[in-house]
Amino acid sequence: MTALGRIMATSVAGTVPKESLRDAYGETLVELGSADPRLVVLDADLAGSTRTQLFGKKFPERFFDLGVMEPTLMTVAAGLALAPRTVFASTFAVFAAGQAYNQVRQAICYNRANVKIVATHGGLLVGPDGGTHQMIEDIGLMRGLPRMNVIVPADAPSTRSAVRAAAEIDGPVYLRLTRENLPRVTDGSFRFGVANRLRDGHDLTIVAVGALVARGLETATELERVGISTRVLDLASVKPVDVPALVRAARETGALLVLEEHSVETGVGALVAATVAEGYPVPVRRVGVPDVFGESGEAWAVLDHFGLSRQRILDEAWELLAQRGKVH
Amino acid sequence: MAGAPAGDATIAQLESTAREIRRDIIRMVGRAGSGHPGGSLSVTDLVTALLFHEMRNDPAHPDDPARDRLVLSKGHAAPALYAALAHRGFLPHEELLSLRQLGSRLQGHVDRNKLPCIEASTGCLGQGIGMAVGMALGARLERQSHRVYAILGDGECQAGPTWEALMVGGHYRLANLVVLLDRNGYETDGATESILGIEPIVDKFAAFRYHTIDIDGHDFGQILAALAEARTTVDRPTAIVARTVKGKGVSFMENTHVWHGKAPNAAETERALAELADPPAS
Structure with a gap:
């Protein structure tokens, strides 16, 4: 083995193109919505930021922007899912996992409602917004919930696969996206339970x-x-x-x-x-x-x-x- | 059954059924040693009117997509709903005494995954109404004709998410949604108006774009008439404010918060059952 001392990080060339995970989500929602006429999408006044607006423009009759009410975003999503149908609900991670925790716990997980929560703006990379919006507890909160599945994709291609996988399984999903564009690092695949x-x-x-x-x-x-x-x-x-x-x-x-x-x-x-x-x-x-x-x-x-x-x-x-x- | 005219015989039958349900509530909570008798007794007539007269439901086909939905947002009144469902034929009557026991389908607060005839698991206040709104929205999307009934407690009207959900129902003009408020005046710690007043509650519902009806929640004639009026209201949801008596039918449980979440002991159970005995035939 090497006998070198502590090594210094070199600057990495910033030539790798970065892509938006949120765009990947919004575009995939539109594709899923075209294939499944019963897919419904909800948002809470952040449709432009979360990209659910792409779905809303294509399928206005199946898109509901409920305004600033994250707890009720989750209960209404649960009620729609008990119809039964597949429901995607989006807002920022701090609101999805924080503001609405107990609604996610009971209306969605305890009920076994088929709701896919796609939370954008997870983690520190919402930078300028500050600590109030830098959600760094959501993975812990969500993985602690019985029946919940938790996905954190690393790039745009795997986000597309992950959103599709979330739609295909029957059960609650929490999918966390970062706001910043990220370089492609995967082969674009995602499978539940597979590292x-x-x-x-x-x-x-x-x-x-x-x-x-x-x-x-x-x-x-x-x-x-x-x-x-x-x-x-x-x-x-x-x-x-x-x-x-x-x-x-x-x-x-x-x-x-x-x-x-x-x-x-x-x-x-x-x-x-x-x-x-x-x-x-x-x-x-x-x-x-x-x-x-x-x-x-x-x-x-x-x-x-x-x-x-x-x-x-x-x-x-x-x-x-x-x-x-x-x-x- | 749904929408049938309410003659005196119908009302007498409903009153008799409600009395049986109240007796079961006392037996169940007494046996369990814990639970919420006060709010179960106050909501009994509303639940009875819904399940035995108003709603389209069939115990032989509990999953029928065309069934009307009942969401008990005040999920702590579970004993009233369980007893009514048993009398309606959705579960064996003898199962009622398993309430709150380990392994029972009759959880302390209703659980749809344990008992198929429950539409939504509730118990955390302010959530059931949101799920009911989602169901009503879903029914409209599907162009389905079934209706959604949500029963709220009055303490629950202090919870912000209750009003979030009501606002959604009003905004989308969900005429297939009927909200029934069990306005018994008491919550866990005392009288609703002394803790955090919710009046003028009818005005509040109206301001949230609901057709409002203010009734005596123990008068079946008024309850059935209000539900019929809700059916004919086609441009917005209906809110029925049902003035009720906490602990209705058991003198020592009436109009007090003490029996909100306390079970009667054996002697109290016997006294309560004696008070709820059938009236002498006239």
Whole structure:
């Protein structure tokens, strides 16, 4: 193994084209609506931002913008779903998972209503809006709900697949999208309960969701320069989670680094750590937002500020590798 | 059955059925040792009028897409609905005494996944009305003729989401939606008007674009007439404010919040059942 000391992150060329996950969602909704005349879409005065407006323009009779009432967005969605029919309901993550938590819990999950909540503006990357709108607890809240499925796609192509997969299953789904455009990092596939292995390796596994998947791949490239072989798993299907893939990663690579734009207390890092602890205990490090609220700033600067910079990720990877005796 | 003219014989039959349901409520809550008798007794006549006269429903086909829907937004009045459903033939009468027991289909608050004839799981106030609005919207989208009935509690009218949902019903002119308010005047901690007044409640519904009807919620003649009037209201939803008595029919439970969420003991159960016995034949 390499004997290099701490390595410095190099600047990554910004030439990779980025795409909007929200556009991918809105366009897929229109496709689904064309195929299924019973599909209904609801929003709560954010249809332009969430892109449900694309569906609303095409199918105005099946689109309801209810105004600023997130709790009732969820109960009306549940009532429509009990008809029965498939219902998509969208708003920002802070409102979907926060403002309407108990309606999601009871009207949707407890009732077993076939509602797909697509929450945009999840995580720190709503930057300038500040801590009030930077929802970093939603994955924890939603994955804790019985019957709920949770998806966090990493790019636009996999968002399209994920939205289709959500429409196909019978049951509640929480699908979290980031506002920022993101580079393509997957082959565009999504399957419930399957971790997407984007890169194979044997020294370390990086598990990431959403915007952090690209940073995980960049980190793997940096580590490759010094001879470290890194596996990268896109854990878009947060729930159901791919337990075998995580346990296999623990057994085959000996250490896991988890990256997420979410509180480390309740997010994907906590989930991976618990899964690995039960299945094949090896060192796990969680890189996410510490137990604090965010604040205003340019989106990517906020991400760096709250501990998700490329250098911090690389440093955490390095310490894990040192712990395993793979670097000195 | 639905829409049949309400003669004296019909009303006498409904009154008799309601008395049986009230007796079952006392037995169930007494046996369970917990539950909500006050608000179950106050809503009994409304539930009876709906299930035994107004609504299109068939115990042999509980999933019939054409059935009318009843959402008990005040889900804590579950004993009244369970007892009425049992008398209507949707579940075995002997099952009623399993209320709140482990493994029972009769959860403390109604659960549609345990009991197929329940339209929506409710219990957290302010949610059932939203689901009812969604159902009414769905029926209109499907051009289906069934109607949706939602029963609200008056404490529930203090909850913001109740008014969010009512606003949606009014905005979309959901004429297939009928909201019935069980205005018994009491909530868990005391009298509604002393805790957080909701009057003038009829005006509030009117301001939210509902056709309003103010009735005595224990007078079957008025209840059936109001439901018939709602049927003929085709340009907006109807809100029926039913003035009721908390704990109706059991003297020591009437007009107090004390029996909102408290079960009678064995002696109290016997006293209550004696008061609810059939009146002597005249």
